Amino acid sequence: xxxxxxxxxxxxxxxxxxxxxxxxxxxxxxxxxxxxxxxxxxxxxxxxxxxxxxxxxxxxxxxxxxxxxxxxxxxxxxxxxxxxxxxxxxxxxxxxxxxxxxxxxxxxxxxxxxxxxxxxxxxxxxxxxxxxxxxxxxxxxxxxxxxxxxxxxxxxxxxxxxxxxxxxxxxxxxxxxxxxxxxxxxxxxxxxxxxxxxxxxxxx
Amino acid sequence: xxxxxxxxxxxxxxxxxxxxxxxxxxxxxxxxxxxxxxxxxxxxxxxxxxxxxxxxxxxxxxxxxxxxxxxxxxxxxxxxxxxxxxxxxxxxxxxxxxxxxxxxxxxxxxxxxxxxxxxxxxxxxxxxxxxxxxxxxxxxxxxxxxxxxxxxxxxxxxxxxxxxxxxxxxxxxxxxxxxxxxxxxxxxxxxxxxxxxxxxxxxxxxxxxxxxxxxxxxxxxxxxxxxxxxxxxxxxxxxxxxxxxxxxxxxxxxxxxxxxxxxxxxxxxxxxxxxxxxxxxxxxxxxxxxxxxxxxxxxxxxxxxxxxxxxxxxxxxxxxxxxxxxxxxxxxxxxxxxxxxxxxxxxxxxxxxxxxxxxxxxxxxxxxxxxxxxxxxxxxxxxxxxxxxxxxxxxxxxxxxxxxxxxxxxxxxxxxxxxxxxxxxxxxxxxxxx
Numbered sequence: 001x002x003x004x005x006x007x008x009x010x011x012x013x014x015x016x017x018x019x020x021x022x023x024x025x026x027x028x029x030x031x032x033x034x035x036x037x038x039x040x041x042x043x044x045x046x047x048x049x050x051x052x053x054x055x056x057x058x059x060x061x062x063x064x065x066x067x068x069x070x071x072x073x074x075x076x077x078x079x080x081x082x083x084x085x086x087x088x089x090x091x092x093x094x095x096x097x098x099x100x101x102x103x104x105x106x107x108x109x110x111x112x113x114x115x116x117x118x119x120x121x122x123x124x125x126x127x128x129x130x131x132x133x134x135x136x137x138x139x140x141x142x143x144x145x146x147x148x149x150x151x152x153x154x155x156x157x158x159x160x161x162x163x164x165x166x167x168x169x170x171x172x173x174x175x176x177x178x179x180x181x182x183x184x185x186x187x188x189x190x191x192x193x194x195x196x197x198x199x200x201x202x203x204x
Numbered sequence: 205x206x207x208x209x210x211x212x213x214x215x216x217x218x219x220x221x222x223x224x225x226x227x228x229x230x231x232x233x234x235x236x237x238x239x240x241x242x243x244x245x246x247x248x249x250x251x252x253x254x255x256x257x258x259x260x261x262x263x264x265x266x267x268x269x270x271x272x273x274x275x276x277x278x279x280x281x282x283x284x285x286x287x288x289x290x291x292x293x294x295x296x297x298x299x300x301x302x303x304x305x306x307x308x309x310x311x312x313x314x315x316x317x318x319x320x321x322x323x324x325x326x327x328x329x330x331x332x333x334x335x336x337x338x339x340x341x342x343x344x345x346x347x348x349x350x351x352x353x354x355x356x357x358x359x360x361x362x363x364x365x366x367x368x369x370x371x372x373x374x375x376x377x378x379x380x381x382x383x384x385x386x387x388x389x390x391x392x393x394x395x396x397x398x399x400x401x402x403x404x405x406x407x408x409x410x411x412x413x414x415x416x417x418x419x420x421x422x423x424x425x426x427x428x429x430x431x432x433x434x435x436x437x438x439x440x441x442x443x444x445x446x447x448x449x450x451x452x453x454x455x456x457x458x459x460x461x462x463x464x465x466x467x468x469x470x471x472x473x474x475x476x477x478x479x480x481x482x483x484x485x486x487x488x489x490x491x492x493x494x495x496x497x498x499x500x501x502x503x504x505x506x507x508x509x510x511x512x513x514x515x516x517x518x519x520x521x522x523x524x525x526x527x528x529x530x531x532x533x534x535x536x537x538x539x540x541x542x543x544x545x546x547x548x549x550x551x552x553x554x555x556x557x558x559x560x561x562x563x564x565x566x567x568x569x570x571x572x573x574x575x576x577x578x579x580x581x582x583x584x585x586x587x588x589x590x591x592x593x594x595x596x597x598x599x600x601x602x603x604x605x606x607x608x609x610x611x612x613x614x615x616x617x618x619x620x621x622x623x624x625x626x627x628x629x630x631x632x633x634x635x636x637x638x
Binding site for chain 1: 207208210212220221225228233241244249250253254255259261262264266270272273275276277278280281282286289302303310311314336357360386
């Protein structure tokens with residue numbers, strides 16, 4: 001397993017909008033599907049015609065999860081107090097794994113209701129609470145990588161990327177990356193991509 | 205476990221936030237004002253301005269091609285021009301579907317419209333472990349050696365448009381993992397000698413299953429909106445106990461082409477119409493007569509019987525709730541007019557009531573001829589009291605006598621006549637048998 005960082009930098013390189021559109025069909029444009037929230041995050045297609053997304057409360061009190069039905073363009077509130085879910089991912093049993101920024105934990109949500117925390121998976125590294133888990137990806141074994149940046153200035157455990165294996169053993173696998181953010185695995189499962197949001201720690 | 209950490213891209217216009225990846229391994233990142241994508245080699249492929257500050261990205265939707273972007277106060281979407289994965293099993297061994305190394309091209313198919321081909325890589329029967337839920341639009345089997353796809357993971361069949369497909373080009377193969385249809389499914393088993401066995405749970409509610417090709421597809425049961433058999437045989441596997449709930453199929457409509465067959469073996473079928481059953485009763489008789497609806501286990505003793513439930517008034521049948529607008533088919537004794545699993549005086553009464561008239565199974569037509577005649581009475585007499593528990597009812601002669609049949613009359617066309625008085629007698633007796 002190799003891993004690669006998407007390194008954030010504030011140096012703006014020249015980019016050529018419109019010339020790099022192989023992935024976009026001609027005439028396609030970005031459409032607003034649903035709006036009027038506070039701070040949207042955590043999009044997760046439910047594989048059944050709807051998209052879950054999080055609406056984060058900037059005061060860290062009452063974040064929510066909504067479900068947007070693609071066919072009917074209707075949105076329903078499915079978790080009125082989400083604990084600040086940010087990145088989410090399905091595990092291999094089809095249950096939602098959530099990174100909870102405000103409750104500062106990783107959880108599994110129940111099959112019947114995404115609002116129900118079925119199990120708290122991790123809350124701390126060696127006794128020190130996480131800062132605010134941000135994103136998660138589950139691998140083929142059922143283990144998961146997740147990031148714990150400190151956007152809220154909680155100054156708890158050092159920012160890191162963790163791996164929680166399918167037996168529940170937690171490892172700290174990447175440190176020294178400022179504001180580790182998005183994580184995703186290649187289709188082969190052999191490469192982990194990590195978004196390094198902060199420019200200040202861009203060297204690996 | 206993690207080695208070889210290195211920069212993938214640098215010099216971005218803003219800190220990268222959420223990431224996602226498409227089936228080809230292209231990486232997408234939210235970069236505040238835009239979403240960019242790169243190939244696995246790091247070549248930038250897309251630079252998409254977003255109206256608000258983007259935080260995260262996801263690829264999904266019914267087509268598997270929609271890029272969802274959470275940004276500011278909204279959620280945005282755009283359809284991408286990405287190709288589904290089409291991959292072939294590439295090792296001559298048992299192995300896990302989810303292991304990319306087992307597939308030519310190094311990517312395991314798993315997504316809407318993806319195609320999984322199980323072809324000539326094997327030289328002996330192999331089992332593919334579906335250890336995690338997988339989604340594909342099409343599965344192809346093409347080898348004389350058998351593949352078996354099994355495991356606790358569900359295989360979801362899902363396409364962006366049209367119908368999903370499972371194709372057997374050669375050999376006989378099995379899928380023992382559960383199957384879920386997100387779209388209609390066409391199963392094509394081309395060689396007449398080939399069988400595709402689908403022994404896992406098949407979730408097809410509201411969908412249409414089409415069976416094509418001259419070969420056989422076998423299921424445990426089929427509970428779907430529609431079944432179309434354009435060629436070959438669709439068989440419901442024989443169960444240890446006939447008419448077990450696990451073998452009962454429930455369909456709202458069926459078409460069976462000439463020379464195609466629906467083989468129920470020893471199972472029940474419910475055709476659950478929204479309106480009255482009507483002409484379907486006669487159509488069912490015709491299908492049985494010309495061999496489009498069959499039981500390959502039928503004998504002189506047992507066969508498929510059928511009835512309009514409006515005439516039976518059942519609330520449940522073979523483990524399923526039924527209403528009056530249902531046509532019921534059951535593997536039972538020839539002679540069991542009312543599909544209750546035995547041949548008793550209630551059945552004799554039904555036959556007597558339609559004696560020498562046109563009619564269907566539930567009126568006494570056990571050979572699908574369309575007429576209740578001596579051959580039907582002979583079948584009923586042969587199976588008299590079959591399926592009746594202890595104590596047995598009256599012997600056949602006594603039962604016939606009870607309802608006033610005159611067995612001594614020589615002319616076959618008038619062997620049995622049924623007087624109004626004898627029917628009245630039977631009506632009183634029936635209460636004891638029903």
